[in-house]
Amino acid sequence: MIETRGLRKSFMSRQGREKKTVDAVRGVDLTVDEGEIFGFLGPNGAGKTTTLRMLATLIQPDGGEATIAGADLRKDPGEVRRRIGYVAQGGSTWDDSTAREELVLQGRLYGISKSVATERANRVLEGFQLSEYADRKCKTYSGGQRRRVDIALGIIHEPKVVFLDEPTTGLDPQSRAHMWDEIRRLRAEGMTVFITTHYLDEADALCDRISIMDNGEIVASGTPAALKREISGDVVRVGVSSPARAAEALGSADFINKLETHDDSVRLYVDEGATAIPLILRALDSASVPLGTIELHRPSLDDVFLTKTGRSLRES
Amino acid sequence: MKLVRDTSLIFQRQMQLLLRNPVWILVGIFQPVMYLLLFAPLLKPALGVRTNAEAYEIFVPGLLVLLAIFGGLFQGFGLIAELRAGVIERSRVTPVSRFALLLGRSLRDTVSLLAQAVIITLLALAFDLRVFIGNLMLAYLMLALISLMTSALSYGVALAVKSEDALAPLMNTVAQPVLLLSGILLPLTFAPGWLQAVADWNPFSWAVNGVRALFLGDLGAPAVWQGLLIMAALAALALAWAARLFARSVR
Numbered sequence: 268m269i270e271t272r273g274l275r276k277s278f279m280s281r282q283g284r285e286k287k288t289v290d291a292v293r294g295v296d297l298t299v300d301e302g303e304i305f306g307f308l309g310p311n312g313a314g315k316t317t318t319l320r321m322l323a324t325l326i327q328p329d330g331g332e333a334t335i336a337g338a339d340l341r342k343d344p345g346e347v348r349r350r351i352g353y354v355a356q357g358g359s360t361w362d363d364s365t366a367r368e369e370l371v372l373q374g375r376l377y378g379i380s381k382s383v384a385t386e387r388a389n390r391v392l393e394g395f396q397l398s399e400y401a402d403r404k405c406k407t408y409s410g411g412q413r414r415r416v417d418i419a420l421g422i423i424h425e426p427k428v429v430f431l432d433e434p435t436t437g438l439d440p441q442s443r444a445h446m447w448d449e450i451r452r453l454r455a456e457g458m459t460v461f462i463t464t465h466y467l468d469e470a471d472a473l474c475d476r477i478s479i480m481d482n483g484e485i486v487a488s489g490t491p492a493a494l495k496r497e498i499s500g501d502v503v504r505v506g507v508s509s510p511a512r513a514a515e516a517l518g519s520a521d522f523i524n525k526l527e528t529h530d531d532s533v534r535l536y537v538d539e540g541a542t543a544i545p546l547i548l549r550a551l552d553s554a555s556v557p558l559g560t561i562e563l564h565r566p567s568l569d570d571v572f573l574t575k576t577g578r579s580l581r582e583s
Numbered sequence: 584m585k586l587v588r589d590t591s592l593i594f595q596r597q598m599q600l601l602l603r604n605p606v607w608i609l610v611g612i613f614q615p616v617m618y619l620l621l622f623a624p625l626l627k628p629a630l631g632v633r634t635n636a637e638a639y640e641i642f643v644p645g646l647l648v649l650l651a652i653f654g655g656l657f658q659g660f661g662l663i664a665e666l667r668a669g670v671i672e673r674s675r676v677t678p679v680s681r682f683a684l685l686l687g688r689s690l691r692d693t694v695s696l697l698a699q700a701v702i703i704t705l706l707a708l709a710f711d712l713r714v715f716i717g718n719l720m721l722a723y724l725m726l727a728l729i730s731l732m733t734s735a736l737s738y739g740v741a742l743a744v745k746s747e748d749a750l751a752p753l754m755n756t757v758a759q760p761v762l763l764l765s766g767i768l769l770p771l772t773f774a775p776g777w778l779q780a781v782a783d784w785n786p787f788s789w790a791v792n793g794v795r796a797l798f799l800g801d802l803g804a805p806a807v808w809q810g811l812l813i814m815a816a817l818a819a820l821a822l823a824w825a826a827r828l829f830a831r832s833v834r
Contacts, residue, residue: 323676345678353676359669363600375592376677378585420673 268428268459269299269322274331276317291317293483294331299428299461299476304454306474307463308568310580314483315463316356319430322461323353336427336459349377352421352429356436359417362406366397366416369405370423377424384423391419395449411442418449422458429453431462435469447473467568467580479572486575491568498566498574500524501540503547506532506560516554522546531559540565589680593687601695611654611699615646619706622768629769639712644722644794645767647700651726652761652787654696655733656754659741662688666745681830685738685822692734693727700726718797721807725794728814729787732821739825765791786813 274295277288292314299305307315321328322335324344332339338346360369367388374384392398395415400408405416414434421429434450435443450473453460464470470477471491478488487494507513510528517523517535522543525536537543540563551558572580601607626638665671674684700723704714714722737754744750762768764778765787771779782788793810801807 325672325675348676348678351676355669355672357669359673361600361665361668361670363603368596368599372592372596373673373677376589376674376679378678424677 268301269297269305269333269335269461271295271297271322271333272331274318274321274333275329276314276321276326277329290483292321292328295480295485297478297485297488299459301427301459302454302457303475304450304460304462304473306470306477307461307480308465308467308470308474308477308572308580309463309480310465313480315480316432318480319353319432319461319463323351323430324348325353349424350427352424352426354417354421354429354431354434356432358413359420360405360408360413363404365402365404366392366408366419367401369416370419373420374423379424387423387425391423394452395419409442411438411445414438414442414446415449418453422453426458428459428461431460433463433465435464435466443469465580467572471568477568479568479575481572481576487571494568494571495566498570500536500538501543501566502564502570503535503537503540503543504532504560504562504564505535505547505551505558506562507551507556507558509556512554513551513556516550516556517547520546520550586680586683586686589683590686590690592679593683594690597688597691598694601691607695608698608702611650611695612702615650615699615703616706618646619643619703619710623710634711636711636713639707639710640714640798641770641795642768643703643707643712644798645765645770645791647703647722647726648729648765648787648791648794649762649767650699650703651696651729652733653758654699655692655730655735656737656758658688658692658734659737659750659754660747662738662741663745663747663750666741675829682822682826684829685735685826688738689731689734689822693730696730697723697727712798714798715800718800718802721802721811722794722797725790725797725811725814728811728818729790732814732818735818735821735825739821739828742825742828761785761787764788767791770795786817789813 274292276292277290280287280289295318307318309315317326320326322333322340324340324347328340332341334340335347336350338350340347360366370388370391371381371384374387375381379387392401395418397412397415397419400412405413408416418431418434421431431450435446438446450460450462462474474491476488476490477494478485480486505513508531510531510533513533514526514528517526517533523535523537527534535543535547544561544563547561548558569580572578623638623642626642627635630638630641632638671684704719740753741750744753764782764785766782771782771788774782789806790810790813792806796804796806
């Protein structure tokens with residue numbers, strides 16, 4: 268559904284008197300299949316939005332190629348526009364218009380006749396549970412309602428692919444869960460959904476496949492589960508009052524790949540958490556180290572990010 | 584055909600929003616009415632004319648051109664608000680004609696200007712101004728061309744600078760010399776030779792002369808067709824330039 272090869276974009280940025288070229292996107296190759304929710308995960312400034320804006324025909328790539336829903340991005344941007352929907356991060360509604368007016372207008376900008384646009388507006392308003400507020404001005408909406416109008420605007424012309432830039436940023440947890448359901452519903456209706464996010468849990472829970480982006484490049488791609496599997500092993504965190512003694516008791520065990528000592532705990536990197544835990548308990552017991560807590564962590568997408576970039580996504 | 588359809592879509596939307604908030608018409612005519620009531624009475628003695636009607640024949644055309652220039656130049660502020668709300672970006676992901684995004688807005692500005700111009704003209708009639716309807720229509724055409732040009736110019740600059748803080752001083756800096764060098768408030772017949780020579784390079788001074796000739800009933804005056812021609816050419820240039828900016832990246 269989406270295929271890109273070597274997509275590139277750089278910007279001129281001015282710092283004081285000095286002009287610098289910033290390579291925002293440095294050669295992105297990706298393949299998105301029909302009917303999946305594809306996620307772009309990465310910290311702010313990784314180049315996610317720039318890539319999305321290139322794919323949505325809003326900025327011209329400096330190099331590379333892309334085919335979206337069968338249309339060539341460079342040769343036929345007009346056809347790409349007809350086949351895709353794009354929902355920007357910062358919102359897209361006008362305070363003094365109503366949701367219904369915005370939807371009908373947007374449909375007509377896509378060349379749809381007034382009567383069909385009106386009927387489609389009714390249908391998406393219902394689908395997004397907005398009918399009740401449809402004739403109130405957009406400035407009266409809550410953040411979650413407004414975001415739903417934005418997405419409704421992006422799909423009024425029934426595109427094959429819809430791009431959502433950070434669809435849940437700034438929403439409260441309940442609206443966020445609601446938005447996830449809406450996005451899954453779009454997939455169920457047959458749309459291919461391409462989202463960007465810097466939330467690990469969102470990429471994990473919502474996306475069928477993800478690409479992790481950092482510094483303008485894709486550093487890893489796959490299903491969230493497969494990416495996590497690539498990180499070999501589990502982490503066992505043992506809470507103890509004297510980490511030094513625990514470290515001494517466990518130090519020579521050959522099933523531990525790596526041991527870190529912290530203030531009130533030790534972290535043990537092991538191949539298989541379930542088989543390691545009994546061995547850890549036995550070793551501590553025989554050395555008479557009193558045990559506080561013990562936790563088993565499966566690797567998260569943050570661990571994936573950490574191994575690929577050397578930084579934690581939470582910190583960047 | 585697509586251009587006509589798209590332009591009318593944008594125009595309708597903009598008119599709908601404008602009419603929803605009709606305060607603009609009061610704000611828009613308050614200043615010119617003040618000029619009409621508080622400034623115009625000075626003109627009869629100052630210009631050395633015999634009647635109020637004569638003074639208004641000279642002053643009202645200038646006032647209308649002033650309104651067209653300033654009204655247009657400050658339309659960019661609305662566009663910056665739309666940029667910030669994401670409305671422009673939302674339009675640009677659709678296949679809508681880029682020229683229509685500009686033209687629909689500029690036409691809205693022109694219609695609102697003409698509405699103000701009609702009100703001012705009617706008020707001036709109460710002060711004994713008399714003008715032939717045909718000539719008045721040609722004068723309105725001149726105003727429409729000025730408004731198209733200045734509003735397109737303002738939209739183009741707004742897209743280029745993207746901030747109110749930059750747009751306001753820029754537009755004021757442009758507007759002030761244009762105003763002083765166009766003989767809008769007082770005819771440049773009183774100006775020293777060098778000032779007249781400079782004013783000849785100000786296209787708006789041609790427009791003001793043309794509108795004045797029309798209000799005096801002098802349809803055959805060269806200033807009429809010269810003014811119309813210059814304004815039409817500049818309006819076309821401004822529209823072409825601003826439309827290119829609409830087509831290009833917005834952020």
